Amino acid sequence: MQNVLEISNLVISKGLPCAIYSLPGEDKFTLVFQNTSKIQNIEIIDIKSTSGFIIADFESAQTGIAKVIKPENILNDCDNLENIVGFLSQLPQNSYDNYSDNISISKQDYIDRTSFLISKLANNDLKKVVFSRIIPKKLSTELHIPSLLKLMRDKYPDAFINLFHLPGEGIWFGASPETLIRINGDTTYTDALAGTKSVDKENHDPIWTIKEKEEQRMVTLFIESLLSELGVDKYDTSGHNTHIAGNVAHIQTKFKISTASLINKEGRFIVGLHPTPAVCGLPKADAYLLIKKAEQHQRRYYTGFIGPWQLKKTGKDDKITSELFVNLRCAELGKTKINIYVGGGITAASNPYDEYEETVHKSKTLLSVVENLQKFAE
Numbered sequence: 001m002q003n004v005l006e007i008s009n010l011v012i013s014k015g016l017p018c019a020i021y022s023l024p025g026e027d028k029f030t031l032v033f034q035n036t037s038k039i040q041n042i043e044i045i046d047i048k049s050t051s052g053f054i055i056a057d058f059e060s061a062q063t064g065i066a067k068v069i070k071p072e073n074i075l076n077d078c079d080n081l082e083n084i085v086g087f088l089s090q091l092p093q094n095s096y097d098n099y100s101d102n103i104s105i106s107k108q109d110y111i112d113r114t115s116f117l118i119s120k121l122a123n124n125d126l127k128k129v130v131f132s133r134i135i136p137k138k139l140s141t142e143l144h145i146p147s148l149l150k151l152m153r154d155k156y157p158d159a160f161i162n163l164f165h166l167p168g169e170g171i172w173f174g175a176s177p178e179t180l181i182r183i184n185g186d187t188t189y190t191d192a193l194a195g196t197k198s199v200d201k202e203n204h205d206p207i208w209t210i211k212e213k214e215e216q217r218m219v220t221l222f223i224e225s226l227l228s229e230l231g232v233d234k235y236d237t238s239g240h241n242t243h244i245a246g247n248v249a250h251i252q253t254k255f256k257i258s259t260a261s262l263i264n265k266e267g268r269f270i271v272g273l274h275p276t277p278a279v280c281g282l283p284k285a286d287a288y289l290l291i292k293k294a295e296q297h298q299r300r301y302y303t304g305f306i307g308p309w310q311l312k313k314t315g316k317d318d319k320i321t322s323e324l325f326v327n328l329r330c331a332e333l334g335k336t337k338i339n340i341y342v343g344g345g346i347t348a349a350s351n352p353y354d355e356y357e358e359t360v361h362k363s364k365t366l367l368s369v370v371e372n373l374q375k376f377a378e
Contacts, residue, residue, distance in 0.1 A: 002085050003077050004031040005146035010085070012145070012165045015094025017069045019053040019164040021308065022153050023323060029149065029161075031075045032308070037167045039067050044274075045267040051310035054324060055164060058299035061275050061288060067166065071311055098170040099334025103297040104134045107356060113294055114352035120290065121348040127218060129281035129290050131355070132343025134297050135363050138377035142335045143370065148173065151369050156246055160325040162306060163333075172301050174330030175365060177245030180273055180305045181266075183322040188262055192219040192239070192253040194278050194345060198361040199249045206242065206249050211349040216240060216251040219277045222284075223255060226272040230265050234258035245329070246365040248358075270305075270324065278345065279303035279326055301327055302341035329365040336377075340366050 008020040011033045018033035032053045042050050044066050056066035075084060105113070110133050117129055145163065152161045152175050159175035182189040195212030220237070227235060239253030262269055280303070281287025307324040332339040342359040370376070 002081050003146075004029050004075050004081070005149055007031060007075065007081060007084060007088070008033075008149075008163070009145050010088050012171065013093055014088055014091040015167050016091075017164075017166055019055070019069050019162065019306075020149065021053075021160065021162040022149075023321075024158050024160055027153070028076050029153070030308070030311075032069055032071050032073065032311070034070050034072050039166060040070060041065050042068050043267075044271050047267045047270060047309065048264065053164065053307070053311075054309045055166070055301065055304070055306050056274065057301045057304040058275060060304060061280070064271065066305075068309075069164070074311060094167075098168055099332055099337060099339075100170070101136070101337075102134050102300070102332075102339050104136050104339075105296060110356055110359070111352045114346060114350070114355050117290070117294060117346045118348060118350050118352065121346065121350075125283070126286055126290065127282045128215060128277060128345050128347050129287045129294075130279050130303075130343050130345050131291070131294060132297075132299065132302065132341060133295075133359060135340040135342065135367075137338050137340065137367075137370070139334075139336050139338065139370075140374050140377045143333060143338075143373060147373055148369065151372055155369060156365070159245060159329070160307065160323075162325075164306065171333040172327075172330055173333055173366075174327060175246070175369075176306075176325040176328045176330070177243065177250065178276075178278065178326040178328055180276070180307075180324040180326050181270060181322070182324075183259055183266075186259050188257040188259045190223060190255045190257070190273065192216060192223055192255065192278075193243065193250045193276075194219045195251040196344065196358050196362070197249045198247060198358075199244060200247065204242075204244060204249075208242075208251060211347060212251060213240070214349075215345050215347060216253065218282050220253045222277045222282060223273070226269070227255075227257070229272070230262070230268060232257060232261045232265070234261045247368070248361050248365070274305055275303055276326060279328065279343070281345070299341070300332070302330055303327060303343070329362065331366050338370065 052068040163173040194216040197206035235257040243252035344358040
């Protein structure tokens with residue numbers, strides 16, 4: 001019998017825009033796809049007026065534009081899938097391997113550029129900048145998407161597991177630990193997430209350094225300042241908790257905000273948050289410009305945001321799902337290659353060698369999943 005994981009493979013083979021995801025703490029997957037290949041662009045500031053699966057790249061911080069996969073079909077395993085399979089089977093096959101190479105740098109180059117950034121931070125008003133790199137890998141065989149998604153769900157139960165396909169741009173997948181915004185009835189949530197430590201089965205309670213605590217404090221103050229600008233004073237915070245995300249841990253402060261206080265301000269709140277200090281830096285505009293100069297690669301959808309927005313949950317009552325996540329621990333997927341995107345927060349107190357090792361630990365989130373399915377080609 002077909003399930004939504006297998007149907008997602010079929011949808012992609014027909015060249016249709018689609019996203020399949022599993023929310024944190026849930027076992028089930030939901031598949032959203034269009035009947036035609038044309039993608040709609042929206043102004044993020046007007047996000048309240050749309051519904052679908054939202055996909056915004058890093059550059060949307062400047063353009064203010066996001067893509068939306070229209071919810072012409074919303075499926076999970078509770079639905080009758082036979083008619084959908086019949087519809088898809090009648091469509092012609094379509095080449096979907098739109099993977100394109102990006103620029104990767106050596107370990108020494110990453111360390112040298114990080115050292116340069118640390119010196120810049122020590123001598124001006126910049127407090128933090130997030131520097132990233134790409135880890136390209138060759139696949140020995142084409143990845144089986146249903147197995148990939150299932151393994152990510154089993155391995156990272158508290159992450160947002162996702163895979164999306166955009167015609168002409170390719171396939172991305174990931175396991176994001178960071179909520180940008182989640183609306184649940186009368187309460188809206190967002191996270192201040194920063195600081196990184198590697199963890200294992202024996203060590204799940206890391207000791208945080210002054211540098212890591214300061215990183216997290218900066219992110220928390222940024223969100224508090226944004227809420228103040230929007231005239232929002234009804235919120236609570238909880239933290240600083242240790243949040244485990246695979247083989248790494250972060251310091252997390254959760255914000256609980258009155259949904260009523262954000263009515264007609266949702267778009268402004270999202271625009272204000274993106275890109276968060278956890279993936280860009282502070283002050284945000286200056287950090288963004290420095291990233292554009294320091295990084296040779298294009299971030300594309302890495303450190304953008306993604307997720308279901310104003311979607312009705314299938315098989316439920318009238319509950320609407322609006323949950324957007326920062327696109328972290330993610331990769332581009334081709335038939336024979338993947339690009340894994342990783343980065344870390346640099347401050348004046350950073351050590352360039354430690355920062356490189358942080359990116360190595362973060363890469364294991366997805367590398368370990370793919371290596372469970374196949375060996376990488378040489």
